[in-house]
Amino acid sequence: MSHPHPELGPPPKLPEGGLRVTPLGGLGEIGRNMTVFEYGGRLLIVDCGVLFPEEEQPGVDLILPDFTSIRDRLDDIDGIVLTHGHEDHIGGVPFLLREKPDIPLIGSKLTLALIEAKLQEHRIRPYTLEVEEGHRERIGPFECEFIAVNHSIPDALAVAIRTPAGMAVHTGDFKMDQLPLDGRLTDLPAFAKLGEEGIDLLLVDSTNAEVPGFVPPERDISGVLRQVFGNAQKRIIVASFASHVHRIQQILDAAHEYGRRVAFVGRSMVRNMGIARDLGYLRVPTGLVVDVKTLDDLPDDEVVLVCTGSQGEPMAALSRMANRDHQIRIVQGDTVILASSLIPGNENAVYRVINGLTRWGATVVHKGNAKVHVSGHASAGELLYFYNICKPKNLMPVHGEWRHLRANAELGALTGVPKNRCVIAEDGVVVDLVDGIAKIVGKVQAGYVYVDGLSVGDVTETSLKDRRILGEEGIISIFVVVDSSTGKVVGGPHIHARGSGIEDSAFTAVIPKIEDALVKSASDGVVDAHQLQQLARRAVGKWVSDSYRRRPMILPVVVEV
DSSP, X not given: OBOOOTTOXXXXXXXXXXXXXXXXXXXXXXXXXXXXXEETTEEEEEOOOOBOOOTTSTTOOEEEOXXXXXXXXXXXXXXXXXXXXXXXXXXXXXHHHTTXXXXXXXXXXXXXXXXXXXXXXXXXXXXXXXXOTTOEEEETTEEEEEEEOBOSSTTOEEEEEEETTEEEEEOOSOBOOSSOTTSOOOOHHHHHXXXXXXXXXXXXXXXXXXXXXXXXXXXXXXXXXXXXXXHOOSOEEEEXXXXXXXXXXXXXXXXXXXXXXXXXXSHHHHHHHHHHHHTTSSOOOTTOBOOGGGGGGSOGGGEEEEESOTXXXXXXXXXXXXXTOSSSOOOTTOEEEEOSOOOTTOHHHXXXXXXXXXXXXXXXXXXXXXXXXXXXXXXXXXXXXXHHHHOOSSEEEESBXXXXXXXXXXXXXXXXXXXXXXXXXXXXXXXXXXXXXXXXXXXXXXXXXXXXXXXXXXXXXXXXXXXXXXXXXXXXXXXXXXXXTTOOEEEEEEEEEESSSOOGGGGGGTHHHHHHHHHHHHXXXXXXXXXXXXXXXXXHHHHHHHHHOOOOEEEEEEEEO
């Protein structure tokens, strides 16, 4: 198995007749999936998603793929193929279309409806091409064939990309549920046919490659949900992804069976479920769904609330309920269902929400204590089955952390893919398919691009480091007035602390040290304000470290008069 090395340089020019594959997100992480295919000087993008921030990225709203490597080639992009409508596959599209709004979007009916609604908020009217499973479309030099795959959202597609360099197949996210709620199976005969034709490079979802066996059917959840609904005494509050149509359908079915009314809470949940209902992907009995404002008129045992926040997102509805910062107040006897998996990295945030809800008297039902979630990604048994059908000549695991990618490559090797043809890459690593052989040839920039409010890319790792220090250690400000000609102190020092755990009165002990340092510098002829600020910073920093074993952020201000 080949793998990237830190010393990889920029890739060479793509050989004539070769196919280049550059993942800009989704490898080494769960989220911001984006892969760029290049042939004959033209580009085809598969997915453009976002990654949600973790605790060590305070203040960040979203994390985007890095568009640097394609920014000066936007005119070469023939289209963006969207495999399905989850945020980690479509959430970055508005930010790319801000740079070139007329890049065509290609996807299924539901996927395009979800992204069009999102783009409307950004005031972008995209050019779209709706496709279905079995369709073939020529997009520039790329002949794309779309294949039905089963996932945790309807209308998901894999894509086979044919070029003179060979055929690449990108699965998107998929599993092999044999009893799907919508009756739409992963089209194994279509994949077998592609395998017989010859798949030169197979890019495969790796999320569950470490999990043995097969994913249980989605419909297994129904019985557990009915049991929870039958035992609930007061309100039922369900947290789910705003695009998990299959899960919401089961919630609606259970609510209808037990005579409860359902209200959607949160802008994205209301929007997405409205789209799914209008397009026929969500079956809603008449009168079942009501406006959240009408719930006060209903008895608690006739109410179901469906909201976002299953991953502990701080601004989502469920987190705000747990923190008593939402109009819906959790009370003793409420039942809360977390109907989703735990995305790696979110565990602490989710358990914090669970503890907050439990504190107010709610019974919290989650994957750890009840079968209220099944994964949308193929497990190891399904992947082995899949490889034996597809018989790929080269394999490139995608969509997963390092452990998932490596486990997926090992599964491919077990089924006969030569180990030197199992390419384990990471974001930015460039893979060329030339003469039927896939090899790593270089690396392009593919760092995190942070969205913070209205700013995109302005927040850097240095900014985040400063935020972490502020959050963990606090801040100390120093204000000193000096004579501009002599450098002598004529006012201050005044010192104030916030969040450091140190009382302002304690700084009387360090003021003489600052004065001594400034007097010495003045005698040495140092009058530059920046140098004086650094002297004050070092004096206070050493004192705080020695006295309190802390390293707060120190902001010195020296004013010359």
